[in-house]
Amino acid sequence: MSPLVAVWFVVGVVALVVGAESLVRGSSRLAARSGLSPVVIGLTVVAFGTSAPELAVSIGAAAGGESEIALGNVIGSNIANVLLVLGLSAVVGGGLVVAQRIVRVDVPIMIVMSALVLVLGLDGRIGRLDGGLFVAILIVYLVWTVRSAVGDQDADEDHDGVADAATLASEYSSALGREKIRGSSLWRDLLYVVGGLALLVVGAQSLVTAATDIARALDISELVIGLTVVAVGTSLPEIATSVVAAARGQRDMAVGNAIGSNLFNILAVLGITGVVSPVIVSSGARGFDLPFMLAVAVACLPIFADGFILRRWQGAVFLSYYVAYLVWLGLDAAEHDLQSAFSSLMLYFAVPLTALTVIVVAYRAIGQRRGGLSAG
Numbered sequence: 001m002s003p004l005v006a007v008w009f010v011v012g013v014v015a016l017v018v019g020a021e022s023l024v025r026g027s028s029r030l031a032a033r034s035g036l037s038p039v040v041i042g043l044t045v046v047a048f049g050t051s052a053p054e055l056a057v058s059i060g061a062a063a064g065g066e067s068e069i070a071l072g073n074v075i076g077s078n079i080a081n082v083l084l085v086l087g088l089s090a091v092v093g094g095g096l097v098v099a100q101r102i103v104r105v106d107v108p109i110m111i112v113m114s115a116l117v118l119v120l121g122l123d124g125r126i127g128r129l130d131g132g133l134f135v136a137i138l139i140v141y142l143v144w145t146v147r148s149a150v151g152d153q154d155a156d157e158d159h160d161g162v163a164d165a166a167t168l169a170s171e172y173s174s175a176l177g178r179e180k181i182r183g184s185s186l187w188r189d190l191l192y193v194v195g196g197l198a199l200l201v202v203g204a205q206s207l208v209t210a211a212t213d214i215a216r217a218l219d220i221s222e223l224v225i226g227l228t229v230v231a232v233g234t235s236l237p238e239i240a241t242s243v244v245a246a247a248r249g250q251r252d253m254a255v256g257n258a259i260g261s262n263l264f265n266i267l268a269v270l271g272i273t274g275v276v277s278p279v280i281v282s283s284g285a286r287g288f289d290l291p292f293m294l295a296v297a298v299a300c301l302p303i304f305a306d307g308f309i310l311r312r313w314q315g316a317v318f319l320s321y322y323v324a325y326l327v328w329l330g331l332d333a334a335e336h337d338l339q340s341a342f343s344s345l346m347l348y349f350a351v352p353l354t355a356l357t358v359i360v361v362a363y364r365a366i367g368q369r370r371g372g373l374s375a376g
Contacts, residue, residue: 005210005213005214006210008206008210009206009210009214009229009233011203011206012202012203012204012205012209013203015199015200015202016057016199016200016203016204016207016233016236017053017236017240018196019052019053019195019198019200020050020052020196020237021237022193022195022199023049023052025196026188026189026191026192026193026195026196027049027193029189029192030186030189030193033186033189048268049237050237050238050261051261051264051268052196052200053200053204053235053236054073054074054235055268055269055272055273056200056201056203056204057069057204057207057234058070058071058270059204059272059273059276060201060204061073061226062274062276062278063277064208066208066222067277067278067280068221068222068285069208069211069222069225069230071126071226071270071280071282072224072227072230072231073226074273075231075289075290075293076227076230076235076289077231077234077238077261077262077265078265078296079292079293080322081235081238081262082258082296082297082299082300083296083319083321083322083325084232084235084318084322085239085242085243086254086255086315087315087317087318088242088243088319089242089254089255089315090246090315090316090318091312091316092243092246093243093246093247094312095309095311095312096255096309096310096315097308098304098308098309098310100308102255102256102259102304103304106256106259106260106263107301108301109263110259110297111294111297111298111301113267114293114294115294117270118286118290118291118294121281121290122281122286123281124281124282124286125281126278127274127278128274128275128278131270132271132274132275133271134266134267134268134270134271134274135267135272135275137267138264138267138271141263141267208230211225211226212225214229223285223289227289238258242257242258255304255310259300262297
């Protein structure tokens with residue numbers, strides 16, 4: 001493998017990260033100039049912007065006949081957003097506050113959409129009709145989300161007495177408020193948008209080409225490359241956004257960005273990619289990676305509902321599972337003898353222990369809620 005391949009890979013990742021940041025900065029300021037509220041900008045422009053690297057890479061990979069990279073990018077990014085991004089954010093931020101809307105609406109939708117990808121992929125492909133369905137659901141979701149945000153923004157508290165939409169709006173206002181556009185010209189903001197899009201295109205092409213060469217040189221499937229290095233590379237905007245938000249105390253935004261990005265990855269990235277070019281779903285993805293993505297999504301619901309807080313120790317568990325997932329992928333790709341023993345350890349020890357923990361957490365959450373209702 002030529003050293004230039006590694007150079008192009010790094011160049012691609014840097015271009016994607018800088019391009020996404022430039023696109024978010026310019027488009028957020030343009031949206032603020034138009035009079036849109038910060039919370040609407042956050043739920044739409046920022047969510048699209050942080051998912052732009054995944055979209056650029058997946059479309060480029062699928063159009064170039066490397067659809068395994070496209071699918072692996074989406075699956076790997078969604079797994080990384082929960083286990084790596086939220087886990088790291090919870091550890092750095094000392095725990096994350098989870099908005100009730102996320103538990104009640106966004107996580108259930110994420111679970112259903114993850115299951116839908118698995119079902120639609122059973123025939124071995126995500127075709128144009130499947131992609132069109134995801135895009136249609138995305139449009140409905142966006143319209144409903146924006147209307148709900150605008151309708152709830154003036155409310156101080158939701159009906160359970162917990163600041164939710166108002167808190168989220170306040171956090172987005174502090175991050176994307178009108179003071180951010182002071183000292184910036186309209187032409188500069190347009191330049192940020194155009195430059196960001198150009199960097200995304202260049203970065204995506206560079207990253208896909210380098211990843212394909214790496215996979216061939218190491219005799220590793222393109223799916224594994226997409227699930228790991230490409231997925232983490234394209235998830236860097238989410239990692240940066242969520243960790244910085246958690247460190248600054250904007251802990252609702254950290255969770256919202258990660259979960260929102262997962263929804264956009266399925267509905268926008270996989271949907272648009274499927275419309276542009278059908279995505280092949282390998283037997284390996286159907287047998288392990290898609291079910292694992294669904295399991296990670298399902299695990300969010302009871303954990304997030306535990307007092308609507310993702311605690312630091314739970315974040316550490318998320319991180320440990322991501323490390324275990326990467327180890328499993330590495331052993332499986334290398335067809336190492338330890339792969340069987342590691343699988344047995346995960347199947348007969350780690351998974352039952354996690355399932356028990358999730359059940360206990362869910363039971364506690366239900367008990368706390370019943371206790372609160374009785375007291376009220």
